[in-house]
Amino acid sequence: MKKYINQMKSLIFIRILTGTIYVAAIAAIPYIIKMLIDYDFSKGSKGVIIFISMYLLAAGVGMGFQYISQLHEWKIVRKFYLLIKRDIFDSILGYSYTKFSKSKLSTYVSILDNDVPVVKQYLDSGIMIVQSAIQVIVYGIYMFMLDPRIAIIIILCSSLSLFLPNVTSKTLSQRRANHLGAVSLYIGKVHDLLQGFKNVNYQTKDNILSEHNRTMTETEDKLLHYGRFSTFTNVFNGSFMYLLDISAFVTIAVLLLKNTITIGTATATLAYIKEFVYPVRYIVSDLSTMKSAKSTKDKLLDFMKDDEKALPKLSECNHTIEFSKVSVKFENLKLRILIIPLKKGKNMQLWDIVDQVNQQLLIY
Numbered sequence: 001m002k003k004y005i006n007q008m009k010s011l012i013f014i015r016i017l018t019g020t021i022y023v024a025a026i027a028a029i030p031y032i033i034k035m036l037i038d039y040d041f042s043k044g045s046k047g048v049i050i051f052i053s054m055y056l057l058a059a060g061v062g063m064g065f066q067y068i069s070q071l072h073e074w075k076i077v078r079k080f081y082l083l084i085k086r087d088i089f090d091s092i093l094g095y096s097y098t099k100f101s102k103s104k105l106s107t108y109v110s111i112l113d114n115d116v117p118v119v120k121q122y123l124d125s126g127i128m129i130v131q132s133a134i135q136v137i138v139y140g141i142y143m144f145m146l147d148p149r150i151a152i153i154i155i156l157c158s159s160l161s162l163f164l165p166n167v168t169s170k171t172l173s174q175r176r177a178n179h180l181g182a183v184s185l186y187i188g189k190v191h192d193l194l195q196g197f198k199n200v201n202y203q204t205k206d207n208i209l210s211e212h213n214r215t216m217t218e219t220e221d222k223l224l225h226y227g228r229f230s231t232f233t234n235v236f237n238g239s240f241m242y243l244l245d246i247s248a249f250v251t252i253a254v255l256l257l258k259n260t261i262t263i264g265t266a267t268a269t270l271a272y273i274k275e276f277v278y279p280v281r282y283i284v285s286d287l288s289t290m291k292s293a294k295s296t297k298d299k300l301l302d303f304m305k306d307d308e309k310a311l312p313k314l315s316e317c318n319h320t321i322e323f324s325k326v327s328v329k330f331e332n333l334k335l336r337i338l339i340i341p342l343k344k345g346k347n348m349q350l351w352d353i354v355d356q357v358n359q360q361l362l363i364y
Contacts, residue, residue, distance in 0.1 A: 001122075001123070001297065001301065004080060004083055004084060004123070005123075007079070007083060008076055008079050008080065008083075011072050011075050011076050011079065012076060012127060014068070014069075014072050015069050015072040015073055015076060015127065015131075016127070016130055016131055016134070018065045018066075018068040018069040018072065019065070019066075019069040019131045019134070020131070020134050020138070021061070021065040022061075022062050022065040022066040022069055023134065023135045023138050023139075024138050025058045025059075025061040025062035025065065026058065026059075026062040027135075027138050027139055027142050027272075027275065028054070028058045028142070029055060029058050029059070029271075030142070030268040030271035030272055030275070031142055031145065031146070031268055032051055032054050032055050032058065033055075033264070033267060033268055033271070034146065034262075034264035034265055034267060034268035035051055035264065036048070036051045036264070037262075037263055037264035037267055038262050038263070038264035038265070039051070073124075076123075076127075077120065077124075080120055080123060081116065081120070084116055084119065084300075085112060085116060087304050088111060088112060088116070088300075088303070088304060091303065091304045092108055104188045104191070105188075105191060106184060106187040106188035106190075106191045107184055107188065109187055110180075110183060110184035110187050111300065111303065113187075114180055114183050114184070115180065115296055115299070115300050116300070118176070118180065118293050118296040118297070119293065119296060119297045119300050121289055121293055122289070122290055122293040122294065122296075122297045125286035125287075125289040125290045125293070126286075126290060128282060128286045129282075129283055129286045129287065129290075131279075132279035132280075132282040132283045132286070133279075133283065135279040136158075136276065136279050136280060136283070139272055139275055139276045139279070140155060140276070142272060143269065143272050143276065146265050146268055146269055146272070147255070147261055147265055147269065149251070149255070150248065150251055150252065150255070150261075150269050153247060153248065153251050154244065154247075154248050154273065154276060157243065157244045157247050157248075158244050158276070158277070158280045170291075171229060172226075172229055172230060172233055172288060172291065172292040173291055173292040173293075173294060173295050174295075175222075175225055175226040175229055175230075176226050176292045176293070176295075176296070177295050177296060178222050178225070178226070179222040179223050179225070179226045180296060181222075182218060182219040182222040182223075183219055185215065185218075185219070186215050186216060186218075186219040189211070189212065189215040190212065190215075193208055193211065193212055196208075230292075233288055234285070244273075244277055244280070245273060245274075245277060248269070248270075248273045249270075249273075252266050252269055252270065
């Protein structure tokens, strides 16, 4: 995986950098709201105009860099698909026919159509974890600027949720692998059934349709099996996020009761809690995605690591290539070709070869 990351590092860097600028700009908005609420309006409208200008500037910068970041996300996807599919196809073309025939054609198609997108999700999740971590840091700084006590409580509570993916990752990964395996079998079954299309008639149609439906149902059942546990994982992880919301809300209520924070600080903190919780949720979700996709990623990388190359490397031809003592036998007919020379730099037309074959052909 490092190979592909190195080849896309400039695109990844731009995506993360512009995403960071976007987060820093948008994260300033609740703090600007806090300054507006706590502003002494007896000082006139000058401060209000400044706050409005700061709000517009933060929103404009945020939207501009968000566009650049999301554009590079698409560029990363495009380049990743180009690189990995090229390598997969190169690996397949290097097989001997015997080795190639050990797997069905549907297996190779499934790798390109199903396994590659899963590995792409693995890469996306890794990048998103970095971006979400930066977002947590940015919002954490703003919360410390508001009130260190609230920031410490929120950060401690949210850090506990980062260990949640370890609870469900193994089962989630296994169920995802089972579904991908079922998809590969389904593609193979469809391929086999359609190859016998010329034999379809009113007597065989029902049996063929029944066989297709059976395989299709098994595949979709595996997807439902994975989806059910994936849903449970999301709800399980999300429940801890609600506990974070509750703990922060109680903290703010107590501080307001003791009159130790302003209304502006409380308002901005409530806004930051929601914005702070989302990246933490994304980190938890992306960690689960990476763990569930790891087995598929490892399998695909092992597939491309196979160094068994059956195609021989031919040395450079300096003079002539000769086909010598070539013979073909079919029942009582035997064709023997003594010599067909192919000279370097000379175009050999089909009729030239036929003419030489006619001159040297012996029929028994």
